[in-house]
Amino acid sequence: MEGEPLGWGRQEVDGWRKGPWTSQEDKLLVEHVRQHGEGRWNSVSKVTGLKRSGKSCRLRWVNYLRPDLKRGKITPQEESIIVQLHALWGNRWSTIARSLPGRTDNEIKNYWRTHFKKGKPSKNIERARARFLKQRQEMQSQKQQQLLQMGHVVAKDENEDGGARTVTAADDDDRGSAVIDDACAAPAVAEAAAGGHHHEDLIMHDAMDFMCPMSCALLLHCAVQGGGTGSCCGSTASDEYGSSEEDGATWGSLWNLDGVVDDAAGGGPCTLW
DNA sequence: AATGTAGTCAACCGCAGGCAT
DNA sequence: CATGCCTGCGGTTGACTACAT
Structure with a gap:
């Protein structure tokens, strides 16, 4: 230079x-x-x-x-996370970047444009995605049943205790609704990106995983790694739900994940649920 | 070996939101 | 409350590199 x-x-x-x-x-x-x-x-x-x-x-x-920048190629794990988060958030590169320590929004943006914009994700990703979606589908039907049994179908916005922030994913047509509360300590995607192994822990969170993007990313990551036993969850993979861009925006505003990601990256508990 | 094409990366631009005055 | 400045974000552009023909 x-x-x-x-x-x-x-x-x-x-x-x-x-x-x-x-x-x-x-x-x-x-x-x-x-x-x-x-x-x-x-x-x-x-x-x-x-x-x-x-x-x-x-x-x-x-x-x-920045000294904490990770140089070198995006790994398959990171790739899968990017795919998932993009499905959730659309082109909110900085938000996605926050889930990938050491990666910049610019980098991710560039990566996305070159790898996915032309509609040709790697086989790796396609496999992972397929597995992921299948698992999600199973999860969803299970959960639906559970909720019905518990009479827990949620249509409430004004909710219980003031302390615990509760997020209601309303309106989501084909997904049904779900209420997720603070109890879940979402695993850090940072760890996923770094190659952490919290697969088993994740499974324990499957109840919360419904529509939990961070966990989804991590689970997908696990799937990519070859496990594929992770139960998941509320992905909004773009090809399944249509417009990823719009969905992304919608979801982003629904979840306000910035704080979550920060917490996750810092190893702290997820404050969203 | 020369040329063309696609991929990658770094940097710019314009816009929007937040904050201080 | 209005205005201006600063910062951050997303989109776009252009140069460089690798690969294919």
Whole structure:
């Protein structure tokens, strides 16, 4: 990355340098972040003399310089997680990225575009998905029965105790409804991405797994790894439910998963259910 | 070996939301 | 309350690389 960048035509606009970063610039930025921490990107140029906009600095840091970045190819496990989370959330790359420690939204976005946008997921993924959907289907019918037996079909929005946050996945036509409460400590997808082995634990959560995207991702991951015994759950794999984009948006807003992911990534308990 | 094509990656742009003034 | 600035996000673009013909 040394030497003058070739591309991007304009190299300086309004006093800001554009185009590829030089190692010198990288050094300055890294040093700045080390001293002042992340944020306040607009002040970087003033402090360091870097002729880069705050936006550009932030992007460079987030996508390339951050020390916790995982370099190298997306693993099949990560791939499967991406597929699932995309089915759930659509193009919310930053949200998906939060479930994959060391990966950036940009990376995932690029990966998705090149691998899936053209409609050709790997065989690996197709297999996993098929298995996943089958399991989910079985789960669903089981659960449906259980709920009916318990007279637990939920159509309530104003719900019980104020403390426990309860999320109601209403309106979901073919999926029925479910109420999931705080009891479940969702396994960290971070661990999944890192290759953790909590398969058995997961199965114990199957009651909560209904429509639990984090668990789904993890279970799918297990399936990909070759186990395939994981019970699951409320996926919204796009080809099953139609428009992944819309579903993704809908689900995202339903679940407000940001906090969950953060907790999961930090190894803490899932605060959503 | 040369050329064309597809894949990958890094960086830019515009927009929206949040926050401080 | 209105305005402006900052940050973050998603979409897009362009250069580089690998592979195929």
